Amino acid sequence: MVNEYDVIIFGCGPAGLQAAIHAARKRCSVLVLGRPEKSSLYKAHIENFCCVEGVKTGKELIETGIRQASGFGVEFLEEDAVKTAIREDGGFTVETESKHLSCLALIMATGVSRKGLGLKGEKGLVGRGVSYCVDCDANFYKDATVAVFGNGSAAVHGALTLKDIASKVFLITTGLDISPQLKEGLEKSSVQVFEPRKIKELIADGSLKAIVLDDGTRLDVDGLFIELGAKGAMELAAFLGVELDPERFTHIVTDKNQATNVPGIFAAGDICGLPYQMAKAVGEGCIAGISAGSYCQKLKREASKG
């Protein structure tokens, strides 16, 4: 069977784009699947990426990345991979929403979908007071009043990080599930805990102004961090036999070449775990692109020897 592409990349975010550039520069034919506007970066404002001064919108960065990769011959298809399988000869078949494709190597860079609370107005307030990432956005809330919602260590770590930046931090939880050490740290801190409570309403006027709890308590806040952990788009990976992190099955396990346990499958970016940062996604994308390129070249050399 003729391979239509050397490398197919699932994901059009920073990890997928950087992987595409490096694989293409290793003289591989490369197709990137996925929707740019579904990248986590799309709504972000980035000011902590090395060598890029000032604040750039994620949209600007992604559009630049697509132009750059296209310049190296990378093709794009704005569709999701819906099914994939390993062929008998070790290559892969990929079904998208409209096409059947095949390739020698796959790079999984599908990011993570952040779990929300599903509250009215929540999605529209992302970047205007609602955030799913303390590491990314804490510094926007210097001397502000913020709330964190969640039950696990991510939420408590987030609240403890924020207490050194914001002037007041509330932690809303339906019930904490954390280690005794972390609980002790929380109890000794200035974080005000509301337990067991849910958030029932967001009050906004262009940006978030307050949250209302299920007992009617109103808390005036500038920011709400929803830290429920993140769920990776894992089904495709699991179907191919790719090893996932053994504790929570939310991330793909890779080696230092970004190779998974399945020959020919590489992974990069948020799907490989914390921290969810563009710099890490780009770094891992670079390595995955180079590794996939070398893998394809080796297969082709072996095939030409007969």
Ligand SMILES: Cc1cc2nc3c(=O)[nH]c(=O)nc-3n(C[C@H](O)[C@H](O)[C@H](O)COP(=O)(O)OP(=O)(O)OC[C@H]3O[C@@H](n4cnc5c(N)ncnc54)[C@H](O)[C@@H]3O)c2cc1C
């Ligand atoms: C509000 C916000 C603010 C942020 N701020 C910062 C910041 O200031 N600094 C920073 O460094 N980071 C920040 N981040 C994090 C940063 O955006 C991510 O770490 C980065 O985008 C991860 O890149 P990625 O390529 O791994 O995944 P993503 O950028 O999420 O891209 C995933 C891609 O996979 C595609 N995809 C999903 N499923 C499939 C499928 N089945 N088939 C094909 N394609 C698929 C999607 O369409 C998307 O194109 C922020 C994130 C958010 C949400």
